[in-house]
Amino acid sequence: MSVAMKQDQQPYYVGIDGGGTKCRAVMFNHKQQVVGTGLAGPANVARYGIRALHAMVDAVHDAIQNSDAGSSLHCEDLHVSAGLAGANLSEARLQLNEWRHPFKCFSFTSDLHTALLGAHAGADGAVLIVGTGSCAAALKDETLTQIGGHGFLLGDKGSGAWLGKQALTLTLETLDKAAPLNVLSEQVCKRFATHSPLALVERFNSAMPSTFAQLAPLVLQCAIDGDPQALKIVRDGADYLSTIAQEAISQSDGDLVLVGGVAQPISRWLSSSVRERIVAARKGPEWGAYFYQTKQHNMKEKSV
Amino acid sequence: MSVAMKQDQQPYYVGIDGGGTKCRAVMFNHKQQVVGTGLAGPANVARYGIRALHAMVDAVHDAIQNSDAGSSLHCEDLHVSAGLAGANLSEARLQLNEWRHPFKCFSFTSDLHTALLGAHAGADGAVLIVGTGSCAAALKDETLTQIGGHGFLLGDKGSGAWLGKQALTLTLETLDKAAPLNVLSEQVCKRFATHSPLALVERFNSAMPSTFAQLAPLVLQCAIDGDPQALKIVRDGADYLSTIAQEAISQSDGDLVLVGGVAQPISRWLSSSVRERIVAARKGPEWGAYFYQTKQHNMKEKSV
Numbered sequence: 001m002s003v004a005m006k007q008d009q010q011p012y013y014v015g016i017d018g019g020g021t022k023c024r025a026v027m028f029n030h031k032q033q034v035v036g037t038g039l040a041g042p043a044n045v046a047r048y049g050i051r052a053l054h055a056m057v058d059a060v061h062d063a064i065q066n067s068d069a070g071s072s073l074h075c076e077d078l079h080v081s082a083g084l085a086g087a088n089l090s091e092a093r094l095q096l097n098e099w100r101h102p103f104k105c106f107s108f109t110s111d112l113h114t115a116l117l118g119a120h121a122g123a124d125g126a127v128l129i130v131g132t133g134s135c136a137a138a139l140k141d142e143t144l145t146q147i148g149g150h151g152f153l154l155g156d157k158g159s160g161a162w163l164g165k166q167a168l169t170l171t172l173e174t175l176d177k178a179a180p181l182n183v184l185s186e187q188v189c190k191r192f193a194t195h196s197p198l199a200l201v202e203r204f205n206s207a208m209p210s211t212f213a214q215l216a217p218l219v220l221q222c223a224i225d226g227d228p229q230a231l232k233i234v235r236d237g238a239d240y241l242s243t244i245a246q247e248a249i250s251q252s253d254g255d256l257v258l259v260g261g262v263a264q265p266i267s268r269w270l271s272s273s274v275r276e277r278i279v280a281a282r283k284g285p286e287w288g289a290y291f292y293q294t295k296q297h298n299m300k301e302k303s304v
Numbered sequence: 305m306s307v308a309m310k311q312d313q314q315p316y317y318v319g320i321d322g323g324g325t326k327c328r329a330v331m332f333n334h335k336q337q338v339v340g341t342g343l344a345g346p347a348n349v350a351r352y353g354i355r356a357l358h359a360m361v362d363a364v365h366d367a368i369q370n371s372d373a374g375s376s377l378h379c380e381d382l383h384v385s386a387g388l389a390g391a392n393l394s395e396a397r398l399q400l401n402e403w404r405h406p407f408k409c410f411s412f413t414s415d416l417h418t419a420l421l422g423a424h425a426g427a428d429g430a431v432l433i434v435g436t437g438s439c440a441a442a443l444k445d446e447t448l449t450q451i452g453g454h455g456f457l458l459g460d461k462g463s464g465a466w467l468g469k470q471a472l473t474l475t476l477e478t479l480d481k482a483a484p485l486n487v488l489s490e491q492v493c494k495r496f497a498t499h500s501p502l503a504l505v506e507r508f509n510s511a512m513p514s515t516f517a518q519l520a521p522l523v524l525q526c527a528i529d530g531d532p533q534a535l536k537i538v539r540d541g542a543d544y545l546s547t548i549a550q551e552a553i554s555q556s557d558g559d560l561v562l563v564g565g566v567a568q569p570i571s572r573w574l575s576s577s578v579r580e581r582i583v584a585a586r587k588g589p590e591w592g593a594y595f596y597q598t599k600q601h602n603m604k605e606k607s608v
Contacts, residue, residue: 089506147480150505154456154473169458176451178547201454202393243482 017291018043036067046086083114131260138252158211158237159200238269270286319593323345324436330590340371350390387418387596422592425559435564442556462541464517542573
């Protein structure tokens, strides 16, 4: 039994939200009160492997240090649960299951699942996640349905990484005179101080989705400023997002919560039938991870 | 001096066409007559590294064995020149320059350059290459201009790999009910015997462009059969190909040659102004590689 447990005999919990760009940890006491928060690098296990596992430990350490209980708490005292990007892929699941984690216990599910649990505080409902990737999901009678979220190469339309990728493709076409002149391409060239297609290709050819996603604010700003080519990209992405959000709303029979850094800025281009179903999140995905663990724990206790 | 050189005192040349799917070698005698041909795996150095270098050696060995001079010729007797996919990227150039090749001499340029030289037998003109990747190019007064050809991630629209990628993206959206039912998606699911988005994503997430390109014939056939979603993909790709082909025609002031396994099948969807400029290739890209080497050799001799 650890020092912390000895002192107050009460457990501490950590909920982790691990995305393609960063990893956030929130520490709760037994009264569900937030006692500390931490931040670290990307925690997409399918993409970053062991680095993603380290990011989770870093985020938990950060949360410990930012809490009042700081000096007396250690990793091995904590019940940790994580919602992770890419955790639905079998190779990632294998790595997570085999992980010799430093915590008291560790459970995980997809980032989608914890976002959904957090958004409606465990009740039925829908989410539209638009961050580095994109995805919609519905929770109905404890059944989770995922729509989209197939990754950078084959899906994630409308996401930050997708917007950035489209901006680069457009820029290359513009430099080739295969697309009309446009402000977005000018801005991309300006940012990277080059008009060479080859320089852009070499810079981005093996770049991570999060690097592409850094261009998303620029694409959205150009669309707001009325650049027709930027608007075409954003509308194309938003049309897809409206479709998957509508599907999630229908399947959950509930309201829709927007999650992720790009969701709010792109929401003005969503269809009106989707927009009128948007409500504010009741809790964050870190709370969702905590709640997931508690539910699993209760289920285990019930089944014993 | 090698055995072969001793026998007839005449050099042998090999021209290589190295693409993203395969690598072809053609051996010429000093009278420019073809004396043997060889075939091996993909030779995109940027993507396959050392495997691409080995593929070239394999293709040359194969050409030696298929030639009359077979038993008396060795790699070290041959003047070899290659046109290679990805050879314009700096890392690939470095690897090629540092390669301790087994030939008498070795020179290389982009596959685009050799295709262009071959297509018009060294004269000015344009090419539209549609194979695993896509690209257009113009040769005018010895100046080569490339349009497109920015690779699987950011470009190559209309190419075999791009058609395959679009088919998979469509299939995932269809399975998500985010796209209308269509024959192409049914066929993709049938081919891989699954209706699981996850199974498809796991199968293709780190697949090579050549694997995606294997789906191109299916996409084109569905478009011919009138599937609206397949037609949309093919028309979108072909519109881009028309644009870059038109640009190449304008810049070269000449005719257009189609190159690559997907060029002919997709040509029916090209714009009529592009289609009426299409002529047959005068020579293949392997001849272009041979011609490139000869020209370089002459230039060196001139400058001596």
